[in-house]
Amino acid sequence: MQIVQATFQSEEGKEAVKLLNNLGIDIEDYKLISSETGDLLIISLLYGNADTVLDNLTEKFNFDENEDRSMIIFTPDTVIPRNKAKEKESSFKANRESLVTYAQNNSTVNDHFIFLAIMAAIIASLGLILNNIPVIVGSMIIAPVFGPIVAISMGIVLGNFKLIVKGIISESTVLLIAVVVGLIMGSIVPNVAINSALKGRMFPTVADLLVALAAGSAGAYSLISGVRAQIVGVVIAAALIPVMCTMGIGISLGNLTMVGGATLLLVGNYLALILAIMGIFYFKGLKPQIWYEFKAQKLIKKSLIIIIVVTIILSLPLSWMTYQRMIKEQPEDIVRKVYRESFGDELETNLLEIGVQGKTVELFIYTPKGTDEYFFRLIEKRVKKRLGSDYRVIFEVIPTKRFQLPLDSL
Structure with a gap:
């Protein structure tokens, strides 16, 4: 009511x-x-x-x-x-005016909006560089990203060009801030390396599109149903600030693969979110004012065609990357399992890294000095049994030594 x-x-x-x-x-x-x-x-x-x-x-x-x-x-x-x-x-269905007010209030570029965007970008960039997932999630909650996307989607459904332009300007502002901050952080923080947090945004998959579709649908449904308690969860799922910062970090490192992958992920998520939000708003009965109805219908048709076509085009490279990633990660998972079985190291505390390039497997391991060669031959035998005899296994062993200081040295 x-x-x-x-x-x-x-x-x-x-x-x-x-x-x-x-x-x-x-x-x-x-x-x-x-x-x-x-x-x-x-x-x-x-x-x-x-x-x-x-x-x-x-x-x-x-x-x-x-x-x-x-x-x-x-x-x-x-x-x-x-x-x-x-x-x-x-x-119950939220009235159009309250939804428009939400979109306008959350896509207005002012001091508050810019401050949150800068803080979110700093937190996201440092979280990515430090490979700290909780910090990255914190940046998602702060980032004013979801509001402008809602404004763009709602503007299309209502035939409100002013709302569309406002959403685009706001989202572009966040994007510019995030890329610049990511570039600065990537330049001033020493020894920035490609970790799992950055790698996950370098190589997007079809699953990322599905997440964006689900998050956009949930967000739009929460708004139009008047139940906004779930919006925080939607904002986390749909937040794109880490992806934007990844682009900036990639530029600072001169890594075109990182920049290209993050850009592909960003564009794909934008399209999926807008498509999902538009669909929920439209089918839940959100309608434009009477005098804008004809213009809105034309705009919705054109927008849907463009978004669906571009999404299909983007899904082709994403499908290829998904397939490639699954093929490449499968041998690594098998090798990790063999390592845990052979050394009894369930937490992989002594395993530094595993690299799989073609038919070559490289294991970087911390082991006590004088470890019997038998263990390495056992791993090699089990890896070849699982992956194939044509695989070559190379060990990079870092010997460790355990000693205890005498009490009188204190």
Whole structure:
């Protein structure tokens, strides 16, 4: 249920009531309080007619330019309706004005927006460089990325070009800030190496598109259903700030593969998110104002065609990269399993790295000095048994020595 509290000039409330009667609003669902100083009309919107009522009220009365008129829309925490049957028949849907307000408020480039973008980019860049997943997740919560994407998607569905442009400008601002910050962090932090956090964004897969589709759908559904408690989780799943920072870090390292992979992932996620949000908004009944309906329908058709075609084109290299990644990672997983079985090192505490290039397997291991060669031959034998006799196994052994200082040395 949503409540509309509208104020009018004196005697205008009666005209608003006539309008409500023409729209079929029950008399029990509104109350008019008239006075010499102005009229107050309180409307309870429970039955999915919010957008129709608001469209007609805003068309008949100019709330933007007349200071004596105003409109406040809010959702009460608890509703005890008198008509239980109507409550069961109705399905709650946030009104268009509240959704537009959310998109505008979360895609406005101001001091607050820029500050959050900079802080999120710094945290994400350092989290990527340090390979610290909790820090990266923290940056996702802060980053003002989801709001502009919602603004773009909603602008397309409503035929609102101003909202689309606002969303694009906001998202471009975040992108520019994140890339620049990533570039700076990658340049000033010493010994930046390609770790698993960066590698995961260098080589995107089809699964990343599916995550974006699911996150966008969940976010749009939460917004239009009026249940925004899940938005934080959606923001984390859909956050693109680490991907943007990866692009900047890749530029600082001169790594074109990192820049290209992150760019491909970013574009793919943008398209998947916009497509999912548009789809949920459209099929949940979010409609433009009456006078924009024809323009919105044309815009939706054109946008859907373009987004779907580009997404299909992007899915081709992503499918290839997914296949290649699965093929390359499979031998490494097998070698790790063999290592754990042979040395009994379940946590891989002594395993520094595994490299698989073609038919060559390289293991970098910390082992006590004087370790029997038998263990290495055992690993080689088991690896060849699992992968094939044509594989070559090379060991890079780093000997360790254990000693204890005498007590008197303290």
